[in-house]
Amino acid sequence: MLTKRIIPCLDIKNGRTVKGVNFVDLRDAGDPVELAKIYSDEGADELVFLDISATEERRKTLVDLVRKVASTINIPFTVGGGISTVEDVEVLLQNGADKVSINSSAVKNPQLINDLAQKFGSQCVVVAIDAKQIDGQWIVHLVGGKVPTELNLFDWAKEVEERGAGEILFTSMDNDGTKNGFANEALAKLSQLVNIPIIASGGAGTIQHFVNTFIDGKADAALAASVFHFKEIEIKALKKELKNNNIEVRI
Amino acid sequence: MKIVIINYGAGNIQSIMFAIERLGFKAILSNDPEEIKSADKVIFPGVGEASYAMRMLKQSGLDVLIPTLKQPVFGICLGMQLMCNKSEEGNTEGLGIFDVDVIKFSSKVKVPQMGWNTIYNLKSDLFKGISENEYMYLVHSFYAPICKETIATTDYEVAYSSALENNNFYGTQFHPEKSGDIGEQILGNFLKL
Numbered sequence: 001m002l003t004k005r006i007i008p009c010l011d012i013k014n015g016r017t018v019k020g021v022n023f024v025d026l027r028d029a030g031d032p033v034e035l036a037k038i039y040s041d042e043g044a045d046e047l048v049f050l051d052i053s054a055t056e057e058r059r060k061t062l063v064d065l066v067r068k069v070a071s072t073i074n075i076p077f078t079v080g081g082g083i084s085t086v087e088d089v090e091v092l093l094q095n096g097a098d099k100v101s102i103n104s105s106a107v108k109n110p111q112l113i114n115d116l117a118q119k120f121g122s123q124c125v126v127v128a129i130d131a132k133q134i135d136g137q138w139i140v141h142l143v144g145g146k147v148p149t150e151l152n153l154f155d156w157a158k159e160v161e162e163r164g165a166g167e168i169l170f171t172s173m174d175n176d177g178t179k180n181g182f183a184n185e186a187l188a189k190l191s192q193l194v195n196i197p198i199i200a201s202g203g204a205g206t207i208q209h210f211v212n213t214f215i216d217g218k219a220d221a222a223l224a225a226s227v228f229h230f231k232e233i234e235i236k237a238l239k240k241e242l243k244n245n246n247i248e249v250r251i
Numbered sequence: 252m253k254i255v256i257i258n259y260g261a262g263n264i265q266s267i268m269f270a271i272e273r274l275g276f277k278a279i280l281s282n283d284p285e286e287i288k289s290a291d292k293v294i295f296p297g298v299g300e301a302s303y304a305m306r307m308l309k310q311s312g313l314d315v316l317i318p319t320l321k322q323p324v325f326g327i328c329l330g331m332q333l334m335c336n337k338s339e340e341g342n343t344e345g346l347g348i349f350d351v352d353v354i355k356f357s358s359k360v361k362v363p364q365m366g367w368n369t370i371y372n373l374k375s376d377l378f379k380g381i382s383e384n385e386y387m388y389l390v391h392s393f394y395a396p397i398c399k400e401t402i403a404t405t406d407y408e409v410a411y412s413s414a415l416e417n418n419n420f421y422g423t424q425f426h427p428e429k430s431g432d433i434g435e436q437i438l439g440n441f442l443k444l
Contacts, residue, residue, distance in 0.1 A: 001368065001406060002364060002366050002368045003366055003368065003386065004366075005366050045367055067265075070265060074430070074434060075388070075430075075431055076388055076429045095265055096263070096265040096266050098263060098266065098429065118300070120299060121300055123363055123365065123390040124298070166363055195361055196361060196363070197361055220365070
């Protein structure tokens with residue numbers, strides 16, 4: 001049976017991880033490659049690298065990082081952040097990335113989804129959607145949830161599927177950072193609406209939250225950052241508990 | 252040992268290169284028929300859309316060359332699918348190495364299948380030392396049904412072929428280069444054939 005996936009997310013700035021990490025066995029807490037290796041060894045099913053640097057040098061640094069990660073780990077990984085053209089994607093895939101995640105650039109230029117799916121295949125196109133509720137409506141936001149758009153989450157999700165996205169990474173800005181659990185109601189609705197995999201993001205605080213998002217939120221995968229970085233939740237223990245709840249996982 | 256990865260403009264070749272390096276070997280990327288013919292092992296990768304990939308193969312005459320190869324050849328993902336008779340994707344004629352037609356998953360399940368799933372009924376030296384029901388990483392919307400050349404089975408909507416073998420030709424639907432240490436072991440088994 002296809003398993004549910006656990007995906008740690010690493011924020012990268014100028015080739016270094018930025019969010020504090022709490023691994024005692026890390027020689028260099030800022031080295032994304034070393035962290036990636038640890039997560040991979042602990043049983044992460046995939047990794048996401050989100051590049052948040054804004055310098056001119058970012059692209060070259062990111063490409064170097066992608067090569068190092070791809071040469072070190074043997075599980076799939078996604079690269080996101082600041083990707084806006086077919087050329088951006090080409091260079092990342094050529095250097096060993098398996099998928100790319102696009103967010104604002106897809107909202108600004110939806111045709112980019114079609115172009116990427118056509119050229120590289122849907123399997124490597126993840127569309128990340130950040131949304132929060134305004135007057136009971138889930139509204140898509142840009143720039144880490146700061147800038148609202150006119151788009152409704154569910155309409156946009158349907159559109160990105162039709163344009164050829166292979167997967168949707170949905171972050172609820174209402175839940176993100178709260179550690180109160182994922183936005184399971186919206187996730188379940190999304191999962192019913194589209195026929196591509198949905199990655200739940202935003203709100204992970206306890207193991208039970210993961211159980212809930214797979215059962216109630218019908219998510220195909222769950223992504224989290226700080227609970228893994230600070231070792232509040234260990235992937236091995238998490239997967240064991242998911243299995244105890246009859247959720248199929250790779251152990 | 253000379254390992255050639257067929258480079259025809261489709262596929263995530265770098266990941267396979269790195270996996271081979273981790274196994275202690277070096278691979279050459281090439282679309283040159285002479286180079287491919289002289290290899291000890293040939294890897295035929297593929298990611299993307301079938302009809303486009305087939306067009307790229309035809310442009311370099313590789314569609315004619317590949318079925319005539321005598322050394323072990325390993326098709327991965329779309330590479331395996333192109334080695335079948337035909338694919339429903341883009342109504343594509345395949346290389347006819349595996350006697351099966353590739354068809355699409357129905358909308359009863361999420362398409363693509365994306366993630367880790369088990370392989371079982373393992374029947375080949377490719378799986379030497381590999382236990383039944385190990386997890387492999389798969390990403391695909393089309394699949395090869397069970398046939399006489401099936402050497403591994405996976406369940407998603409139906410039981411289908413997650414690996415095929417015919418004489419010196421091998422194919423896996425899963426990505427051994429992205430399937431952790433066990434996946435790497437399968438790639439290593441191929442290199443030892």
